[in-house]
Amino acid sequence: MTGPDAPLAPILETAGLTKRFPGVLALDEVAFSLRPGEAHALVGENGAGKSTLIKVLTGVYRPDAGSLLFQGAPLRPATPLDAQRAGISTIYQEVNLVPLMSVARNLYLGREPKNRLGLIDFGRMHAEAERTLREYGVSVDVRAPLRTLGLGAQQMVALARAVDVDARVVIMDEPTSSLEPREVETLFGVIGRLRERGIAIVYVSHRLDELYRVCDRVTVLRDGRVVHTGALAELPRLRLVALMLGREVEQVRREGLTRFSGERTASADEPVLVAEDLRVRHLVDGVTLRIRPGEIVGLGGLLGAGRTETAKAIAGALPLDGGRVSVAGVPLRRRSTAAAIRGGISLLPEDRKAEGIVPGLSVRDNIALAALPRLSRFGLVSERRVDRVVATFMERLRIKAAGPHQPVGELSGGNQQKVLLARWLALHPKVLLLDEPTRGVDVGAKAEVQRLIDELAADGLGVLLISSDLEELIEGSERVVVLKDGAVVGELVGEDVTEDALLAAIADAAGPDGTAPVPAAPGGEAGSG
Amino acid sequence: MARTPVTAAAVDVSRGGAAPAGASGAERISALAQRHGALVVLVAVVLVTSLSFDTFFTGYNLNRLAVNAAFLAIVALGMTFVIITGGIDLSVGSVFALGGVLAAWASQYGTLPALLVPVAAAGAIGLANGLLVARTRLAPFIVTLASMLGARGLMLAVSGEGNETYLVPQGSAFLELAQGGLFGIGYPVYLTLALFGLGGLLLRRTGFGQSVYAVGGNEDAAALMGVRVARTKLTVYLMSGLLAGFAGALNAAYLGSGVTILGFAMELDAIAAVVIGGTLLTGGLGYVSGSLVGVLLLKVIQNVINLIGSLSSSYQQVVSGLFLIAVVVAQTYLSRRRRIG
Structure with missing residues (x-):
C-alpha cells in the first residue's frame, strides 16, 4: 500500500479552482491534489464547498477559473460521462443504478458483451458479472432485479461498475450512510484492494471514525477555501473538528x-x-x-x-x-x-424553500395555512379571525412586509423565517x-x-x-x-x-x-x- | 444537515434492510404473475369460450380475430417501447387514421406509394414527438396530445373534412397484402408476428433495448451510466409513429378504403393492451410478448360479446375497462408486495 508520503506524481491536481454562484463564492482558488493509490478524505461542514468541488471534478459544474490536471494533462469534463470516460468515477450516496433491471444488466449497461450477430451474449454477461462481483464479496443471482439486493450489495454493484469502466479515481460520497456494519467492513476491504491497484479514492464522510480508519490524507474545506491539507494520522480529531468549524481549540482540554x-436537575x-x-x-x-x-x-x-x-x-x-x-x-x-x-409540537424545518413557505402566496395566507382548521367554523374560514391572527403575529414578530397581501417570495430570508415561525405560533x-x-x-x-x-x-x-x-x-x-x-x-x-x-x-x-x-x-x- | 441519507435510508427501511441472497420465492411468484398473468387469463377465456360456443374455435373465426387484432397489435408494439421508457404516445390513434387515408389515396399510384406515403408521414409525426420529448423535456402526455389533435386535423384536411373517401383499386397488390393469406392465415398475422419477433429481439438482445429499460427505470442513473437518453427517447417515439402509420395503411388495405372515423380512441386500447400485458405504466419493466397477449385478450373479449349476441357490443368497453382496472390493481399490489418482501 502506498504510504502518505510516497513521492508519486499526483493523478489528479487542481490549482486555483474557483466557482461562483450568484452571491456565493462556492470554491475559492482551491488547490487539491490526489496521489495514485491513496485514500484522501475530503471534509467540511455544510456549504464548505465539498459537493461543489466534487461536482467540478466530475463534470457536473464547470469552474469559473483554475485548472484541473488529470494524469498530467488538462481535463475539462463537460458531463459526468466525460469524467467517467476519462477515468473519474463517482459512487453516490444514493445508489444510482436501475432497480428494475437485473444485476448483470446494471453492471454492463452500455457495454454489454455481444455475440457474432451483434446481439447481447447473456451467457457471457452473467458469467462475467458473477466473477466480477465475487471480487467485491457479493455472491448473488446476477439475473435477479437489482432491487432484490440489500443496499450494501447494491452499493457494491455500483462500485464494481465504477471501477470496471477503467476508473483511476473513485469518488465516494458518504458511501456508508446506509450500510450495515458488516457491509461497511466489506467496503473497506474493497477500498484496500482498489488502492493496491493504484486507484485513488476521494472519501467524503462525516463519520470521523471511518476517515481515520480508511484515509491517508485529508483536505479540509471551509467557506470554499482549503484550510488544511496533509496526513490524517498527524491531525488529532479535535484539531480536525476545529478546522472544519473554524474554531481555535489550542486551549481545549x-x-x-x-x-x-443523569437524572435531570431539580426543577x-x-x-x-x-x-x-x-x-x-x-x-x-x-x-x-x-x-x-x-x-x-x-x-x-x-x-x-x-x-x-x-x-x-x-x-x-x-x-x-x-x-x-x-x-x-x-x-x-x-x-x-x-x-x-x-x-x-411545531417543527420549523431546515429547508425553508422546500419544506416551508409557499412563495407565491401572500404573507397572510402563509401564516394562516396551518391554522385554518382552527380559524374556521363548519368548514368555512372566518376571514375576520384570520385577519386578526395575522395582524397580531405580524406585529409581534415584527415582520417587515408591504402588507399582509405581499407574496412571501418577495420578502428577505429573515422575514420569510418569521412568517414561518408565525405560522406555527398561530397553532399555539x-x-x-x-x-x-x-x-x-x-x-x-x-x-x-x-x-x-x-x-x-x-x-x-x-x-x-x-x-x-x-x-x-x-x-x-x-x-x-x-x-x-x-x-x-x-x-x-x-x-x-x-x-x-x-x-x-x-x-x-x-x-x-x-x-x-x-x-x-x-x-x-x-x-x- | 444531510438531506439525502434520509431518503436512502427510507428506501432501506421499506425494504426491511437485510439483503436476500437472490430473488426470494415471493419475488419470483409476483414476477411471474406480472409477466404471465395476462396469458393465463387469455388461455382460460379461450378455453371457456371454446367450450361454450361452437362457432368460436373455428379456423374462420380465429383467423378473422387474429387479422382484426393485427392492426391494434402493431400499434401496441410501438406503444410498448414508449411506455417502457416511462413515456406515453397519445397520437397513435390519429396517426393510424391519417396513415389509412393517406394509404388509400396513394394506392392509386401503386403499392409502394401506398405503403411509403403513410409511413413517411407517420414517421415525421413520430420524429416530431420524439424531438419535443427528448430535447425540450416537455411532458410526453402534452406533446403527443398536441400531435394527436394535429394528426387528426391533417387527416380531415386530406379527406376534405372527411367527406371524401378514397378507395383502394380492386385487384391491386396492396389490397392482397392485407386481404390475402397463406395456409388459411392472413398475411397481416404473419407480418405482425414478424414485427413482434424483431421487436422482442431489439428489446431483449440489443444495447438499444437495454437503454430503453434503463431510461424508464431510472433516467438520471441511466444518463450517469452513459446511456444516450435523448436518442433513446427520440427513437421510441419515431418507432411508435412509424408502426402506427404502417398499421393504418395495412388496415386501409384490409378494408379497401381510407375510413376516416377509424382509430378513434385507439391509443387508449393500445395503452390498455400494453398495461394488461404486464408492462409497467411507470416504465422500466415490460415485454412485447405481453402486449401481444393483451391485444388478443381485448379482441377475444370483444369476440365473445359478439358471439353472445344478446349483449350490446357497448359492453365490450365495460368489460375491457373492468379488466384494465383489475390488472392495474394487481400490478400495484404485486409491486408493493415486492418492495416489502
Missing part, C-alpha cells in the same frame, strides 16, 4: 467535558416534551430528550449526526422504529405530523423544534430571530434548537445535547455550555461505550492504512 447530567416544572429512546434505522439510535417549559435545549453535533432526523422523528415526519414521544404528559399515539401538531404549540432557524438570514435579522426565540421560551414554550452556528447554540441554550452517529454522546448543562466543551464533546470519539453504531477505530490515534 478534555477533562470534564462529556458529562452526563419545579414537569417536562413539556419527553422523547424516549427514539429509533430510526440508520439515522437515530436511541435518543432521549426532555424539555421543560421555558427551556431552550440545543442539539449539537456534526452534519449527519442525526440532529435534523431527531427533530423530524419527534415531529412525526420520519417513521419511528421505536421510542415514545409525549407532550405535557400526554403520549402521542398516532405517528404523523398531523398528530404531532395537534399534540402541540407547546413545543417548538427549530432546525437552523437563522441559516441564510442576514446578521441583523438573525439577532432579531434569536431575540424572538428567547421571548417565546420566556412565554413558556419548550424549544429545541438545532444550529450549526456554535455561538448561537451556546448562547441560546441552557442545555446542549450532543449527538454523534444518531446517538446521544454527551450533554452540557448550565456553565458547562461553552464552545470548548462543545467542540470536545463533538470530537470525542471514544464516548461512552456502546453508543457508536459504527465499528469505532481505537481512539483518535488511528494509523494510516
Whole structure:
C-alpha cells in the first residue's frame, strides 16, 4: 500500500479552482491534489464547498477559473460521462443504478458483451458479472432485479461498475450512510484492494471514525477555501473538528467535558416534551430528550449526526422504529405530523424553500395555512379571525412586509423565517423544534430571530434548537445535547455550555461505550492504512 | 444537515434492510404473475369460450380475430417501447387514421406509394414527438396530445373534412397484402408476428433495448451510466409513429378504403393492451410478448360479446375497462408486495 508520503506524481491536481454562484463564492482558488493509490478524505461542514468541488471534478459544474490536471494533462469534463470516460468515477450516496433491471444488466449497461450477430451474449454477461462481483464479496443471482439486493450489495454493484469502466479515481460520497456494519467492513476491504491497484479514492464522510480508519490524507474545506491539507494520522480529531468549524481549540482540554447530567436537575416544572429512546434505522439510535417549559435545549453535533432526523422523528415526519414521544404528559399515539401538531409540537424545518413557505402566496395566507382548521367554523374560514391572527403575529414578530397581501417570495430570508415561525405560533404549540432557524438570514435579522426565540421560551414554550452556528447554540441554550452517529454522546448543562466543551464533546470519539453504531477505530490515534 | 441519507435510508427501511441472497420465492411468484398473468387469463377465456360456443374455435373465426387484432397489435408494439421508457404516445390513434387515408389515396399510384406515403408521414409525426420529448423535456402526455389533435386535423384536411373517401383499386397488390393469406392465415398475422419477433429481439438482445429499460427505470442513473437518453427517447417515439402509420395503411388495405372515423380512441386500447400485458405504466419493466397477449385478450373479449349476441357490443368497453382496472390493481399490489418482501 502506498504510504502518505510516497513521492508519486499526483493523478489528479487542481490549482486555483474557483466557482461562483450568484452571491456565493462556492470554491475559492482551491488547490487539491490526489496521489495514485491513496485514500484522501475530503471534509467540511455544510456549504464548505465539498459537493461543489466534487461536482467540478466530475463534470457536473464547470469552474469559473483554475485548472484541473488529470494524469498530467488538462481535463475539462463537460458531463459526468466525460469524467467517467476519462477515468473519474463517482459512487453516490444514493445508489444510482436501475432497480428494475437485473444485476448483470446494471453492471454492463452500455457495454454489454455481444455475440457474432451483434446481439447481447447473456451467457457471457452473467458469467462475467458473477466473477466480477465475487471480487467485491457479493455472491448473488446476477439475473435477479437489482432491487432484490440489500443496499450494501447494491452499493457494491455500483462500485464494481465504477471501477470496471477503467476508473483511476473513485469518488465516494458518504458511501456508508446506509450500510450495515458488516457491509461497511466489506467496503473497506474493497477500498484496500482498489488502492493496491493504484486507484485513488476521494472519501467524503462525516463519520470521523471511518476517515481515520480508511484515509491517508485529508483536505479540509471551509467557506470554499482549503484550510488544511496533509496526513490524517498527524491531525488529532479535535484539531480536525476545529478546522472544519473554524474554531481555535489550542486551549481545549478534555477533562470534564462529556458529562452526563443523569437524572435531570431539580426543577419545579414537569417536562413539556419527553422523547424516549427514539429509533430510526440508520439515522437515530436511541435518543432521549426532555424539555421543560421555558427551556431552550440545543442539539449539537456534526452534519449527519442525526440532529435534523431527531427533530423530524419527534415531529412525526420520519417513521419511528421505536421510542415514545409525549407532550405535557400526554403520549402521542398516532405517528404523523398531523398528530404531532395537534399534540402541540411545531417543527420549523431546515429547508425553508422546500419544506416551508409557499412563495407565491401572500404573507397572510402563509401564516394562516396551518391554522385554518382552527380559524374556521363548519368548514368555512372566518376571514375576520384570520385577519386578526395575522395582524397580531405580524406585529409581534415584527415582520417587515408591504402588507399582509405581499407574496412571501418577495420578502428577505429573515422575514420569510418569521412568517414561518408565525405560522406555527398561530397553532399555539407547546413545543417548538427549530432546525437552523437563522441559516441564510442576514446578521441583523438573525439577532432579531434569536431575540424572538428567547421571548417565546420566556412565554413558556419548550424549544429545541438545532444550529450549526456554535455561538448561537451556546448562547441560546441552557442545555446542549450532543449527538454523534444518531446517538446521544454527551450533554452540557448550565456553565458547562461553552464552545470548548462543545467542540470536545463533538470530537470525542471514544464516548461512552456502546453508543457508536459504527465499528469505532481505537481512539483518535488511528494509523494510516 | 444531510438531506439525502434520509431518503436512502427510507428506501432501506421499506425494504426491511437485510439483503436476500437472490430473488426470494415471493419475488419470483409476483414476477411471474406480472409477466404471465395476462396469458393465463387469455388461455382460460379461450378455453371457456371454446367450450361454450361452437362457432368460436373455428379456423374462420380465429383467423378473422387474429387479422382484426393485427392492426391494434402493431400499434401496441410501438406503444410498448414508449411506455417502457416511462413515456406515453397519445397520437397513435390519429396517426393510424391519417396513415389509412393517406394509404388509400396513394394506392392509386401503386403499392409502394401506398405503403411509403403513410409511413413517411407517420414517421415525421413520430420524429416530431420524439424531438419535443427528448430535447425540450416537455411532458410526453402534452406533446403527443398536441400531435394527436394535429394528426387528426391533417387527416380531415386530406379527406376534405372527411367527406371524401378514397378507395383502394380492386385487384391491386396492396389490397392482397392485407386481404390475402397463406395456409388459411392472413398475411397481416404473419407480418405482425414478424414485427413482434424483431421487436422482442431489439428489446431483449440489443444495447438499444437495454437503454430503453434503463431510461424508464431510472433516467438520471441511466444518463450517469452513459446511456444516450435523448436518442433513446427520440427513437421510441419515431418507432411508435412509424408502426402506427404502417398499421393504418395495412388496415386501409384490409378494408379497401381510407375510413376516416377509424382509430378513434385507439391509443387508449393500445395503452390498455400494453398495461394488461404486464408492462409497467411507470416504465422500466415490460415485454412485447405481453402486449401481444393483451391485444388478443381485448379482441377475444370483444369476440365473445359478439358471439353472445344478446349483449350490446357497448359492453365490450365495460368489460375491457373492468379488466384494465383489475390488472392495474394487481400490478400495484404485486409491486408493493415486492418492495416489502
